[in-house]
Amino acid sequence: MADRYLSLTGTAPGRFLTRRLGLPQPAVLHRWSPDRPVLDGPVLHLTAGPSSLDLAPVLARTGLTVTTRRPEDTVGDPADGSARPAAVVLDATGIRDVDTLARVHAALHPVVRSVAPSGRIVVLGAPLDPADHHQSAAQQALEGFTRSLGKEIGGGRTVNLVRLTDAGAAGSTLRFLLSPRAAYVSGQVIDVLAAAGSAPQADAPRADPGRPLAGRTALVTGAARGIGAAVAETLARDGARVVVLDVPQAEQDARSLADRLGGTALTLDVTAADAGERIAAELPDELDVLVHNAGVTRDRRLVNMPAERWSSVLDVNLASVLRTTDALLAKGTLRPGGRIVATASIAGLAGNAGQTNYGASKAGIVGLVRSLAPRALAEHGVTVNAVAPGFIETRMTAAIPLFLREAGRRMNSLAQGGLPVDVAETTAWLADPASGAVNGQVVRVCGQSLLGA
Numbered sequence: 001m002a003d004r005y006l007s008l009t010g011t012a013p014g015r016f017l018t019r020r021l022g023l024p025q026p027a028v029l030h031r032w033s034p035d036r037p038v039l040d041g042p043v044l045h046l047t048a049g050p051s052s053l054d055l056a057p058v059l060a061r062t063g064l065t066v067t068t069r070r071p072e073d074t075v076g077d078p079a080d081g082s083a084r085p086a087a088v089v090l091d092a093t094g095i096r097d098v099d100t101l102a103r104v105h106a107a108l109h110p111v112v113r114s115v116a117p118s119g120r121i122v123v124l125g126a127p128l129d130p131a132d133h134h135q136s137a138a139q140q141a142l143e144g145f146t147r148s149l150g151k152e153i154g155g156g157r158t159v160n161l162v163r164l165t166d167a168g169a170a171g172s173t174l175r176f177l178l179s180p181r182a183a184y185v186s187g188q189v190i191d192v193l194a195a196a197g198s199a200p201q202a203d204a205p206r207a208d209p210g211r212p213l214a215g216r217t218a219l220v221t222g223a224a225r226g227i228g229a230a231v232a233e234t235l236a237r238d239g240a241r242v243v244v245l246d247v248p249q250a251e252q253d254a255r256s257l258a259d260r261l262g263g264t265a266l267t268l269d270v271t272a273a274d275a276g277e278r279i280a281a282e283l284p285d286e287l288d289v290l291v292h293n294a295g296v297t298r299d300r301r302l303v304n305m306p307a308e309r310w311s312s313v314l315d316v317n318l319a320s321v322l323r324t325t326d327a328l329l330a331k332g333t334l335r336p337g338g339r340i341v342a343t344a345s346i347a348g349l350a351g352n353a354g355q356t357n358y359g360a361s362k363a364g365i366v367g368l369v370r371s372l373a374p375r376a377l378a379e380h381g382v383t384v385n386a387v388a389p390g391f392i393e394t395r396m397t398a399a400i401p402l403f404l405r406e407a408g409r410r411m412n413s414l415a416q417g418g419l420p421v422d423v424a425e426t427t428a429w430l431a432d433p434a435s436g437a438v439n440g441q442v443v444r445v446c447g448q449s450l451l452g453a
Contacts (some may be wrong), residue, residue, distance in 0.1 A: 041086030127250025222294030276327020
């Protein structure tokens with residue numbers, strides 16, 4: 001369903017009216033397309049304090065012109081004719097105490113107003129040092145700073161924090177966050193930390209940068225329609241051979257999508273006890289990417305919820321994910337360097353009235369990711385992450401009553417609903433062979449929800 005309010009605010013009378021009434025003014029987001037694959041403008045690289053990161057090779061692969069400014073350089077005024085930055089990267093890894101936090105303000109205060117619409121601000125921080133509570137306090141402060149800036153910056157701009165130790169290992173993450181693919185990802189804290197395991201972490205130039213999944217096989221559950229279909233399409237765009245899995249009732253849609261993508265359709269009930277074994281037997285070859293997207297809702301307040309509504313949601317959304325993951329890992333179906341991406345939800349992080357079953361199932365996905373990620377990497381060379389969508393424009397959300405639907409759309413920093421492709425782009429980043437240092441992360445695709453995120 002079209003967002004008519006967003007269309008209204010794109011007109012001069014709509015902007016005037018909403019400004020006078022103090023209503024949200026969402027901006028049309030710059031999402032990836034073949035015609036506009038990168039942001040419109042340069043990236044400004046700033047540093048707050050000392051740093052040992054070599055960001056030049058990583059930033060050079062974003063496709064953007066890079067301007068580096070040292071702390072002692074004079075700040076230019078956007079009115080001087082220079083191009084407005086499409087992105088700002090602030091290296092704050094050297095911040096170690098409260099006094100040096102002032103350098104974050106000094107670096108961003110003069111330039112934040114000049115960031116172009118649909119622009120990006122990425123703050124780079126260091127892991128918290130358990131042996132230095134001053135450093136930990138200062139680095140944790142960057143999280144509150146980043147989330148707050150994201151809620152005030154407006155104009156379709158996003159603000160995220162990346163904690164890292166090696167710029168090379170963070171290459172795929174920075175390329176994603178500094179691109180139109182991350183249009184609906186804001187206010188997030190992402191740890192990109194080198195860890196023991198055989199998952200590749202190198203960020204080397206590629207023969208075809210536009211097809212990072214070439215030669216890899218990806219399976220997407222619940223892929224016949226909605227978010228799952230968008231994920232399958234995006235992974236195929238990036239070069240993957242996609243297996244479209246859905247229930248037998250959706251066989252026609254699944255086969256149609258698979259044929260269009262040059263992939264394979266597989267129909268089965270993921271809640272079956274032998275689903276993992278059947279998937280392994282039906283795959284055309286070993287698996288590189290497993291995306292757990294299948295899910296259902298059976299909303300009702302707990303006082304009115306029969307046991308069947310509870311158990312059916314938990315079985316599809318959580319138990320089937322656990323069973324199939326365990327089976328595929330045990331059988332060695334996922335190759336070393338593989339990726340598991342599960343679908344959580346902000347309902348599992350913040351809760352939602354009438355969704356105790358759904359919230360429980362999606363919070364369970366978070367627990368699965370955090371527990372399994374280090375072991376799967378160490379034992380199988382496979383990373384495990386999750387995406388947590390917020391309000392996404394689908395047939396399901398189109399059926400929500402008008403006022404609740406409008407509230408869901410506006411209650412985030414970008415003041416609009418996301419699209420299935422926003423979840424798909426985030427999944428594709430986590431599936432990237434160069435994302436081996438991204439493990440155990442739950443990334444919200446919610447436009448920075450104002451509640452619980």
